Amino acid sequence: MLTVAVLISGTGSNLRALLEAARHPDFRARVVVVGADREADGLAHAEEFGIPRFTVPWHQHESREAWGEELGRQLAVWNADLVVLSGLMRLLPAGLVAALSPRLINTHPAYLPEFPGAHGVRDALAAGVTETGASVIVVDDGVDTGPILAQERVPILDGDTEHTLHERIKPVERRLLIDVVQRIATGELSLTSAP
Template identity: 80%
Template sequence: MLTLAVLISGTGSNLRALLEAAAHPDFPARVVAVGADREADGLAHAEEFGIPSFTVPYAAFPTREAWGDELAAQLDVWQPDLIVLSGLMRLLPAAVVARYAPHIINTHPAYLPEFPGAHGVRDALAASVSQTGASVIVVDDGVDSGPILAQERIPVLPGDTEATLHERIKPVERRLLIDVVQRIARGELELAP
């Protein structure tokens, strides 16, 4: 059974989908802990499903590296097989990535390598493209630059706003994330080259 720690910053819609999938007895992975970099609404999902949670508030630390050290200490308590960044709106410090690589994956609301960074949906609209997408990647020390595990195209419709387009991307992100976690757990997908 693959054990997961999920890190969030916001409402945790991907987290909830993962928790619902993992609640099925035949799902080959279990969430053992949920962490956040702030008081996040998504922590309520962990509580609802009886999953332990922790918060490592970014603002409480003098440097990103100090925050990363405490985050790693919290993750080490749970010894997860895989760390899932699910809407964590922080770049992990290089030392954290090096410590757990390649066992960290991330979802991204764009068809990488197109539109990396925190504003993938907004950037796609600004570029007036006809399609964007969703991706699941292995986290490396760059910005959304790691190996791509799964991705799917999504059309940009006339009149789309950042909110409407993001709402159409989210269900695809969730489906891809659940599929990737299952494939990793079943040994069908390798994280390391």
């Protein structure tokens, strides 16, 4: 059974999807801990599902590196096979990425390498393109530059706003994430040989 730690900053919709998927006996992964960089609403999902949780508040540390060191200490307690960034809105320090690599994956609301960064949905709309997408990647020391594990296109419709487009991307992200985690758990997908 693949053990998974999930890191969030917000409502945790991807986290909830993973927790629900893990209820099925044929799903070969289990979330063992949920961490956050603030008192995120999504921590309520961990509580509901009886999953331990921890918070490492960003503002309580003098640097990104110090925050990353404490986050790494908290994660080390659980020794999870895989760490999923699920809407964590902080860049992890290089030392923590290196320590977790390649067992660290992230979802992104764009068809990478198109529109990396914190505003992928807004940037796609501003560019006037007709489609964007969702991606699941291995995290490296760049910004959304790691090997792509799965991705899917999502059309941009006339009248789309950042909110409406993002709401259509989210279910695709969730589906891709669940599929990737299951394929890692079954050995169908190897993070060490990801493209």
